[in-house]
Amino acid sequence: MNRSRKNKKPAHKDRSGRRRPDSDAQPEQPEGGDLPYTIQVSAEMGRYLVASRDLRPGELIISEDPLVVGPCYDCQPLCVGCYRRLDLAAQDFRCERCGWPLCAADCPGRGAEHGHSGRECEALAASDARRHLVEDLRAQYRALVPLRCLLLKAGAPDRWRALRGMESHDELRRAIPSIWSSNQSAVVDRIRRLWRVPGFDESEIHTVCGVLEVNCFEVGQGGVSIRALYPTAFYMAHDCVPNTNHTDDAGYRLYVRASTPIRKGEAITLSYAYTLQGTLKRREHLRDSKFFECRCARCSDPTELGTHAGALLCPRCLAEGCVLSSRPLDAAAPWRCARCHDYSVEAPAVGLLLDRIGEEAEAIDGNDVEALESFLLKYRNVLHANHYLFLGALHSLSQLYGKVDGYLIDQLPERLLLRKRDICRQLLGVCDVLEPGYTRLRGTILYELHAPLMVLLSRSPRFSPQQLKEVMRCLEEASVILGFEPLGSPEGDMGAAARQALAHLRKSAPDI
Template sequence: MPGTRKHKKSGQKNRHGHTVGSSSDRRCGADALKDGGRPEEGNEAPRDKEEQDIEAGDNLPYVIKTSDVMGRYLVASCDLRPGQLIMSVHPLVVGPPQGCQPLCLGCYKKLDLDDNAYRCEGCGWPMCSQGCSGRGREYGHSGAECQLYERVRPKLLAADSNALTPLYLVVVPLRCLLLQQHDPDKWHSLLTMEAHNDIRQKLPVIWRNNQENVVDRIRKEWGMTQYEEDLIHTICGILEVNAFEVGQEGVSIRALYPCAFYMAHDCVPNTGHTDDKNFQLRVRATTKINKGSSIYLSYAYTLQGTLKRRDHLKESKFFDCTCARCSDATELGTYAGALKCPQCAMGIVVSTAPLNRDADWCCTNDSCTGYTVPARSVRLLMDKIGDEVEALDESSIPTLEAFLTRYQNVLHPNHYHCLGVQHSLCQLYGKAPGFLINDMTEAQLRHKRDLCRQLLKVVDVLEPGYSRLRGVLLYELHAPLMILTTRGVEAHALAYRDLRSRLKEVAACLEESSIILNFEPETSNEGMMGRAAKDALMRVREWQRIITNS
């Protein structure tokens, strides 16, 4: 479904455009909540000077600390304001994500092998063309990589699309291993990352998958016995635990970054990050972070419920999250995983012990007769509804609205399945055929406005401050507000005071949206949205000036 671009460490990607991420088994903390809140207007950071200082290693806004509970983690070395740059780092290695379809190893564009049969002359891997911009480049198909694959060139040339797909699983591990010989400094930096081999060895599915698809392929099928089995497993673990999903303009790859992997997890993050066409990662504070407070990102999709987030973190990131949000059955009052009680009109059903995945769920209404449901039944229901969401026509407003109506007596309005659909509707209203913004009825405009406002209430708790999601929602909110205001003026239905108040709200939405989205890459959808917000803000301020002087 339509949605904002990924903004988490690599891992599970939700169909509304968000991704979730990874790191070690550190316990989650709640410092981010204490430092949270909406940013003040006009707090945009001076980008060039900050980046120059950080890249030069001067005035770093963080220090690395160690504890028995959290391992290595970052804390602020000074008070950080919303939008302030925390780090700007180049990758150690980049490459195809797990489970990808055939793509060019130079520029990472998706390939249809029926239409494009070009293969690298040196090694036989499919590429977009002989003149690929990533050919011979450090973060593309390097000469060292091409030389490594020369011995398996016949096997690669003989592989069709189906046979090639699992072969991409070895690309990034081998790129990591090549660093040992070709860039020792990066190799040593990579080896400081946690692999959790002790935990992963106890997870047969994960360990066996790496053994069969990576280790055995490299050593037995391809004869690259210079790489020890244990070392390859360690590299696989480092990638699973520490990789970020990055990429612009339809490109989706994974990358390892120095320093960024130190950031601990919280289900309410106080940072956000972006990457550019050169895969450079920039991490910024989204809220005020006081000196000495931990710097957090979220390794899970923030708009999912606790059951779903904790299962993901446990299964793929190897730790049990105990942050403030996970510990609260109401998810900080958002009820992002709550159900409606089928036995009473006002009841809300939540877990009796959210840190215990097997605890019963029950109605919180004291006057209810005592509705209780096993956690297993809740998970089955959520999976069933989740499958239904995945099957929805993501471009059909009536279909999405019908889903919300169908489950209005089952799911809390803020349930994560509803939030995903509502988020899609916020972006479809005003853009989808038959629902273009200037053609929408007043009822439809008010509906889009109310959807945006409701989502913002949840986002202000779960992704507070200068988060990308908040920036997009503010931009989406300004449109119905502006059209309703314009129609009110044309119908002579707005008093002078009401007009000023409405324009002030529109300007506030656009101002904060433009600040937040200004941090996004210029060519990304969000970056272009940020420029549009800035242009629209200028027009609204001119209208405000005219009205004030009239």
């Protein structure tokens, strides 16, 4: 599950792509006795979670420890114990037994079950893995988490049974040479032939690769992405407008909460794709990496529920008409202007255009305010104002204005304070539709919005109670939403700052 932090089966068989683990062990659950969900089965959805009672926003649904944790493949060098980034030129400390990189001899993850465990160290030390670490170190990381999964077979059989109960889509993946052959060379052959770890056959390793690809959550604090498998959360079905939000703490324990009201009997969902992305790219990701065709309400609507997050602007209507897919569930369908109906473009041309503009957006320094604004200006007559490629740039600007050198909040002129305010309001309007309720994204945008509102108010010659109430509403909701985030994480610290600012305002203006 990536940032979005998630991961599935063809819709005609099983939209969730999940099976119940064989293990009878139940993970620790929210307080209150009865579980807030049941596991149900349908021909379309397969096994999935359903609310067993009405759930309110913010209510804890799942709280559980991981089965396995480890680096994402193709990651930068990092400590295999605590997953801190490593500069090997400056701190090339290696485990004395197996030779794998650690941050220090006293790394807190050394010997830890979800770090560099004794079981893993022993297996690697007894293998030929050490002599290959002098080669491309990044290539070695890709096989590490599959090996950790395989080592559960003898070291933690209950967790192994739970893992083996997850969908791997072996048959579908075998039919995709780019996926199967990549795993064969990078994982299967590395574990069996290069590292010479005994006891695991090829099919078993391929199955583990599939389980990881389909079911992993992206977790971790401090900007380092690692992946983990969980014994219950993998049941959640996908929806491109999810009704849950999740976070994890320093020990990789996962917490899933309702982000919107969920009625008894409704499916409990999350998104396996990035919500602020257009349907064309979102469905492509789900099809290629999760092996199913999403047909949710958002994917079925050319306007993406009125947000136009994937819309182009019509060159014949002078940017007044939206160019949309004529059949959004058919990736090959032509795109047409919904206003003049005369302009059309073939789907491959749209894909190439989005790829080119997307590559340009990716090349922008994430802290370069002027470059981001220039990008928005350059394509203002090509992409809808809410296009997902614009939303990414706008989200970056919402955080940069007020925080980076040359744009600190107290230094911003009124023009840029209004710019930050308007960006935040635009993002909230999209967020309310595509990622509604108590979500991390909404909480951070609300916190960013309060800052320009507060500075504008402080510079105003007249005190406006209504303006102050808007600031307090932003802080109140941000403090609630971000209060679910772990302290020490950027979002958790932002929530603490929101609570402090709100308390100060209430003390300063008790009658508001």
